Amino acid sequence: MTTPRTTLWPLESHSRAKHLVLRSYLNGWFPILGSWNGRILFIDGFAGPGKYAGGEDGSPLIALKALREHKAKGLIKGEVVFVFIESDPERAEHLRGLIDSLRPSLPASCRIDVVHGRFDETMTDVLDSLDARANRLAPAFVMIDPFGVSGTPMSVLWRIFRNSKAEIYASFMYEAINRFKATPEFEEHLTALFGCDTWRDGIDIGDPTTRKNFFYGLYEQQLRGAGARYVVHFDLYEKNRLVYAIFFATKHSKGADLIKQAIWKIAPFGDFAFHGTHATQLTLGLETADYEPLKQALRGAFGGKGWVRIEKVAEFVFRQDGLPHGPAEEGCAGANGNGRRDRHRRNDATEETDVSGRYQASLQVA
Numbered sequence: 001m002t003t004p005r006t007t008l009w010p011l012e013s014h015s016r017a018k019h020l021v022l023r024s025y026l027n028g029w030f031p032i033l034g035s036w037n038g039r040i041l042f043i044d045g046f047a048g049p050g051k052y053a054g055g056e057d058g059s060p061l062i063a064l065k066a067l068r069e070h071k072a073k074g075l076i077k078g079e080v081v082f083v084f085i086e087s088d089p090e091r092a093e094h095l096r097g098l099i100d101s102l103r104p105s106l107p108a109s110c111r112i113d114v115v116h117g118r119f120d121e122t123m124t125d126v127l128d129s130l131d132a133r134a135n136r137l138a139p140a141f142v143m144i145d146p147f148g149v150s151g152t153p154m155s156v157l158w159r160i161f162r163n164s165k166a167e168i169y170a171s172f173m174y175e176a177i178n179r180f181k182a183t184p185e186f187e188e189h190l191t192a193l194f195g196c197d198t199w200r201d202g203i204d205i206g207d208p209t210t211r212k213n214f215f216y217g218l219y220e221q222q223l224r225g226a227g228a229r230y231v232v233h234f235d236l237y238e239k240n241r242l243v244y245a246i247f248f249a250t251k252h253s254k255g256a257d258l259i260k261q262a263i264w265k266i267a268p269f270g271d272f273a274f275h276g277t278h279a280t281q282l283t284l285g286l287e288t289a290d291y292e293p294l295k296q297a298l299r300g301a302f303g304g305k306g307w308v309r310i311e312k313v314a315e316f317v318f319r320q321d322g323l324p325h326g327p328a329e330e331g332c333a334g335a336n337g338n339g340r341r342d343r344h345r346r347n348d349a350t351e352e353t354d355v356s357g358r359y360q361a362s363l364q365v366a
């Protein structure tokens with residue numbers, strides 16, 4: 001995937017899956033969290049300009065419209081705060097213009113901030129400021145969707161998880177990782193991405209499947225170390241070329257179940273993979289899921305064991321994502337950046353934050 005230089009760029013076919021799953025997931029997420037919490041956050045850390053060159057909606061507009069068009073929006077009693085972070089000034093400005101036109105049609109309970117800044121710096125400032133007040137982030141869905149491998153340090157993900165009932169929806173740019181793994185100038189980015197330098201053990205793995213399993217397994221292990229109980233991923237292909245994966249990490253079984261349903265809707269072949277060239281088939285009524293891989297996995301795990309408690313089967317299914325699992329609570333040494341396990345008091349106060357010193361914003365994130 002080449003990094004576009006223009007303000008808008010064409011939507012690549014494999015990336016449609018990222019948006020379809022996002023929309024489907026948010027349809028379930030908004031009412032579940034919004035009816036029980038005074039405030040929920042949708043943080044889009046790499047927001048983009050809001051539209052693609054062909055006129056398709058980008059992730060910020062998809063999220064805003066998911067709320068606006070939700071059948072059960074009356075049940076969402078709390079405030080829904082959208083924070084869109086974008087480092088490119090023209091893209092941020094383009095997004096602001098789109099949001100201005102959408103704003104009159106959005107529910108009054110929704111608050112939107114477009115922050116011109118970098119994801120890691122902005123989140124660090126926000127989290128530092130919350131720490132300083134012994135406050136914590138409201139329940140948050142955090143989307144992390146960079147073009148490459150830089151700017152998404154695991155240390156920030158650690159802090160987000162420690163701070164909140166967070167869910168993380170992160171693009172894991174596997175093609176770029178594979179390409180740059182032996183390039184010295186990318187070493188520091190890869191170490192930050194994984195939160196440790198164990199990724200170096202993958203450089204010399206010759207077999208592509210073993211290498212992929214190694215890098216995916218390490219990333220999953222680190223997300224679990226950050227506090228996620230459930231980690232689900234799906235792969236995005238361009239024809240037969242694996243471009244990247246989306247990793248979804250959450251502490252809650254309901255979130256894991258919801259994302260699997262969303263993935264299954266767009267990739268109903270049981271392999272958790274979306275092939276860009278299958279895009280047109282989505283409109284041909286391909287709605288029947290292929291349960292065979294799941295049946296095989298269940299037979300392998302429970303065959304011959306007699307009666308098994310349903311909770312055990314459910315737990316197994318939640319954890320079935322084709323990945324080797326790392327230790328539940330510990331990642332690589334130093335993965336949280338400072339070794340600190342932060343403790344915070346719950347409080348619904350408003351945070352006034354000067355975001356990275358360049359842009360004054362009042363983010364209601366607590």
Ligand SMILES: C[S@@+](CC[C@H](N)C(=O)[O-])C[C@H]1O[C@@H](n2cnc3c(N)ncnc32)[C@H](O)[C@@H]1O
Pocket residue numbers: 045046047048049050057058059060085086087088091117118119120145146147150151
């Ligand atoms: C893959 S695009 C995002 C697409 C968008 N999430 C969507 O689905 O429509 C990545 C965006 O992140 C921006 N960006 C790059 N580095 C960034 C950083 N460190 N912090 C915030 N935004 C960044 C780029 O300018 C670009 O607009």
